[in-house]
Amino acid sequence: MANRVAYFGPAGTFTEAAALSYDSEAALLPFPSISAVFSAVESQLADEGVVPIENSLEGSVTETLDILIHESTLTIYRELAIPIDHCLIIAPGRSLRDIAVIYSHPQAIGQCRRYIEKKFPGVQVMAALSTASAVQDMMRNEIPAAAISTARAADIYGAMVAEKGIQDNTANLTRFIILSRRDSNRTGRDKTSICFSFRDDEPGMLYSVMGEFALRNINLAKVESRPNKEVLGRYIFLVDIDGHKEDQGVMEALAALSHKASMMKILGSYPRYSNK
Amino acid sequence: MANRVAYFGPAGTFTEAAALSYDSEAALLPFPSISAVFSAVESQLADEGVVPIENSLEGSVTETLDILIHESTLTIYRELAIPIDHCLIIAPGRSLRDIAVIYSHPQAIGQCRRYIEKKFPGVQVMAALSTASAVQDMMRNEIPAAAISTARAADIYGAMVAEKGIQDNTANLTRFIILSRRDSNRTGRDKTSICFSFRDDEPGMLYSVMGEFALRNINLAKVESRPNKEVLGRYIFLVDIDGHKEDQGVMEALAALSHKASMMKILGSYPRYSNK
Numbered sequence: 001m002a003n004r005v006a007y008f009g010p011a012g013t014f015t016e017a018a019a020l021s022y023d024s025e026a027a028l029l030p031f032p033s034i035s036a037v038f039s040a041v042e043s044q045l046a047d048e049g050v051v052p053i054e055n056s057l058e059g060s061v062t063e064t065l066d067i068l069i070h071e072s073t074l075t076i077y078r079e080l081a082i083p084i085d086h087c088l089i090i091a092p093g094r095s096l097r098d099i100a101v102i103y104s105h106p107q108a109i110g111q112c113r114r115y116i117e118k119k120f121p122g123v124q125v126m127a128a129l130s131t132a133s134a135v136q137d138m139m140r141n142e143i144p145a146a147a148i149s150t151a152r153a154a155d156i157y158g159a160m161v162a163e164k165g166i167q168d169n170t171a172n173l174t175r176f177i178i179l180s181r182r183d184s185n186r187t188g189r190d191k192t193s194i195c196f197s198f199r200d201d202e203p204g205m206l207y208s209v210m211g212e213f214a215l216r217n218i219n220l221a222k223v224e225s226r227p228n229k230e231v232l233g234r235y236i237f238l239v240d241i242d243g244h245k246e247d248q249g250v251m252e253a254l255a256a257l258s259h260k261a262s263m264m265k266i267l268g269s270y271p272r273y274s275n276k
Numbered sequence: 277m278a279n280r281v282a283y284f285g286p287a288g289t290f291t292e293a294a295a296l297s298y299d300s301e302a303a304l305l306p307f308p309s310i311s312a313v314f315s316a317v318e319s320q321l322a323d324e325g326v327v328p329i330e331n332s333l334e335g336s337v338t339e340t341l342d343i344l345i346h347e348s349t350l351t352i353y354r355e356l357a358i359p360i361d362h363c364l365i366i367a368p369g370r371s372l373r374d375i376a377v378i379y380s381h382p383q384a385i386g387q388c389r390r391y392i393e394k395k396f397p398g399v400q401v402m403a404a405l406s407t408a409s410a411v412q413d414m415m416r417n418e419i420p421a422a423a424i425s426t427a428r429a430a431d432i433y434g435a436m437v438a439e440k441g442i443q444d445n446t447a448n449l450t451r452f453i454i455l456s457r458r459d460s461n462r463t464g465r466d467k468t469s470i471c472f473s474f475r476d477d478e479p480g481m482l483y484s485v486m487g488e489f490a491l492r493n494i495n496l497a498k499v500e501s502r503p504n505k506e507v508l509g510r511y512i513f514l515v516d517i518d519g520h521k522e523d524q525g526v527m528e529a530l531a532a533l534s535h536k537a538s539m540m541k542i543l544g545s546y547p548r549y550s551n552k
Binding site for chain 1: 330331332333334335338339357382386402403405445447449451480482483486487490495496497498499500501502503505506507508509511513
């Protein structure tokens with residue numbers, strides 16, 4: 001039976017492209033929000049789920065981080081990165097000169113901000129739930145509109161690509177994670193994502209925790225903070241380290257961390273992505 | 277002559293409330309975007325500007341951070357925090373039962389997510405450019421709609437508060453910064469915001485930089501990372517430290533940092549906010 005893979009849809013999103021690149025044989029199941037993808041895997045409607053976690057221009061997808069921290073019981077099973085090529089899409093027969101509204105997902109709008117300001121100054125920018133639903137919104141609109149989305153979404157919804165590669169920066173990559181109910185085995189080229197918080201003296205404790213990794217020559221690939229959602233100025237730290245949670249040094253460092261932290265959660269150990 | 281203070285408007289936003297709380301005598305000038313507020317102060321259209329920088333539930337306002345890092349020449353002159361009380365707002369004569377669409381700024385939608393899911397399951401959620409323009413969008417809509425905004429915005433635009441305090445978490449505070457072309461003097465209870473990046477080995481260098489502050493007993497109030505916008509997985513770090521950039525210890529630590537970093541920018545030294 002084909003692997004059932006839930007993804008942040010509808011068809012035509014970059015997340016669908018990531019899901020296809022992960023498992024081209026999978027039965028793909030679109031869900032309308034990131035949290036619905038988590039729920040689908042938790043409830044066993046799907047075997048795995050694909051959601052975006054970070055873009056090279058706009059930074060973290062905070063909704064994904066916050067669900068991983070506060071709500072989900074799933075693990076990060078794999079990661080992959082795909083290049084993001086945004087297109088300006090219009091309805092057949094429309095002219096670029098008439099455009100009064102541009103629809104897209106806020107992350108895509110952010111990635112094309114300078115293009116929009118230069119080419120369409122004063123045009124109203126409207127947020128859509130995904131890049132693919134931006135095309136649907138645009139096609140439904142009676143006012144001449146455009147959408148920023150994928151070439152595949154233009155195909156699926158009967159629209160037309162007016163311009164390709166409109167992102168402000170060509171180095172535009174998005175990292176996606178595969179969510180699963182099971183752990184990923186050691187491969188020898190793994191990374192581990194964890195989050196933790198402290199009861200008090202956060203920055204001093206953070207320095208001390210970073211020392212536990214430095215002491216064992218464990219490289220930190222990423223340090224990030226999210227609000228703890230209780231007190232302004234109090235944070236939960238997210239750290240990616242090199243190694244698998246079953247590696248001796250990582251095990252020791254995580255044990256030391258668990259004594260210092262008031263909360264700690266291992267989000268997953270999984271192979272580092274490489275497109276080679 | 278009154279101080280001309282630009283803010284992220286229109287009238288009725290929480291940023292207007294912050295501007296009034298900062299200087300109730302000021303001539304307030306609304307601007308339609310965060311970047312327009314920066315430009316207004318840079319071009320001397322305004323003496324100072326007010327923009328949100330962080331919310332206790334949703335985290336950093338990344339647009340503000342990215343402009344501070346990459347574009348602006350302004351300094352952070354003051355900070356202040358105000359409690360955020362979201363209201364559900366409808367047009368006079370409408371009933372809550374008929375609502376088909378809810379408008380608000382994406383940060384406000386995030387802060388009321390559980391309320392919306394519980395009270396209005398299946399209702400379409402639409403992004404607006406600000407909480408105040410959400411009320412304008414709602415009033416213009418022929419479909420029965422609601423907006424999430426301030427009681428003041430309801431007043432200004434002739435709408436009606438249907439429910440108060442609808443945010444998911446009562447500990448909902450937003451921190452705002454006052455932007456200026458001049459530096460803030462030492463007060464003895466200051467903090468300093470800086471950003472920096474490294475050519476390589478980021479996490480190891482970050483640990484070493486944190487050591488420069490620890491060595492001098494300088495407390496770090498915040499550590500955060502933003503993408504460098506060039507390479508996925510490469511970051512610019514934002515750090516808030518206790519003390520003014522003219523304090524001896526801070527001066528030494530910043531000098532040490534400037535040797536280790538490939539880029540460093542002091543965003544401002546300013547009095548720590550306290551509402552006492």
